[in-house]
Amino acid sequence: MFQIKGADLLKILFLLVVLLFPVVISADGAADQNSLYDQLLSRNIRNGLVDYRKLKKEESILDGYLEFLEETNINALSRNEKFAFYINAYNAWTLKLVLSSYPGIRSIKDIKGGYGSPWKIPMVKTNGEVLTLDYIEHRILRPVFKDPRVHFAINCASISCPPLKHEAYRGEELERQLADSAETFINDGRNNYFRGDTLYISRLFSWFREDFGNDPIGFIRKYAHCELKEMIRNSGNRIRIKYLPYDWSLNDYPEPLAQ
Numbered sequence: 001m002f003q004i005k006g007a008d009l010l011k012i013l014f015l016l017v018v019l020l021f022p023v024v025i026s027a028d029g030a031a032d033q034n035s036l037y038d039q040l041l042s043r044n045i046r047n048g049l050v051d052y053r054k055l056k057k058e059e060s061i062l063d064g065y066l067e068f069l070e071e072t073n074i075n076a077l078s079r080n081e082k083f084a085f086y087i088n089a090y091n092a093w094t095l096k097l098v099l100s101s102y103p104g105i106r107s108i109k110d111i112k113g114g115y116g117s118p119w120k121i122p123m124v125k126t127n128g129e130v131l132t133l134d135y136i137e138h139r140i141l142r143p144v145f146k147d148p149r150v151h152f153a154i155n156c157a158s159i160s161c162p163p164l165k166h167e168a169y170r171g172e173e174l175e176r177q178l179a180d181s182a183e184t185f186i187n188d189g190r191n192n193y194f195r196g197d198t199l200y201i202s203r204l205f206s207w208f209r210e211d212f213g214n215d216p217i218g219f220i221r222k223y224a225h226c227e228l229k230e231m232i233r234n235s236g237n238r239i240r241i242k243y244l245p246y247d248w249s250l251n252d253y254p255e256p257l258a259q
Contacts, residue, residue: 033068034168036061037092041166048163049253050095052102059099065092070125081171083145088168090136090154093124097133098157098250107248108157148211148219149178151204152185159247160191160202179223186223191244194231198240206243216241 040062044055055062069089074082094108097118101111113121119134141150152162153169162185169177185202186192192201205216212219217239221232232239 037065038167051253080174084169084171149182152181159249182223203243203246
């Protein structure tokens with residue numbers, strides 16, 4: 001009769017576990033990786049701009065975070081954790097995309113990769129698949145989670161984009177983080193401001209008008225503070241809207257002056 005030795009039996013059982021149960025990153029492991037990513041962002045984001053020169057020197061840390069995202073079992077995450085996961089994946093892979101061509105670019109749109117657009121390059125490794133940034137944004141983030149504040153959370157590496165946060169998005173803090181991102185962008189006078197009876201607003205509100213319930217003023221009113229909020233209130237229904245040009249220049253921190 002065929003017999004299986006103890007050592008061989010252990011090997012078989014180990015293989016069965018690996019095949020039947022995908023790798024799940026522990027809560028502590030996820031916290032550690034997100035903390036390292038927080039620190040990386042904090043060191044390399046200044047005044048809403050990314051110091052790509054410095055980040056390039058720490059690219060191995062970014063690579064480690066991307067590997068962590070790739071190995072995460074998304075199916076084991078809660079809805080908010082999945083939402084945060086895909087925001088982080090979009091932002092981190094965008095940084096990697098820029099670094100792949102930096103410093104020889106002035107805009108992320110200079111990167112074609114043979115696909116005609118940086119957002120159509122298959123590069124986002126997750127759940128055993130390789131996705132594009134377009135797929136993450138338009139097939140997952142927008143239609144699945146249906147929260148317009150995502151437009152202020154994901155960063156397209158351009159001057160007119162909402163700034164990249166200094167921290168990873170987290171499921172347990174997601175509501176606070178999304179609200180903060182929306183408020184920060186809307187109350188930045190470079191993105192939304194009054195001139196006479198006209199409210200000049202980001203072109204994001206035009207491109208994704210349906211996501212904002214076809215009511216960009218209503219959305220802005222919800223998150224506006226102080227002067228902007230008061231001007232919207234006083235204008236009543238007389239507000240005219242004009243959309244600002246979108247600056248696709250790379251959100252690169254200018255090189256510091258020599259000491």
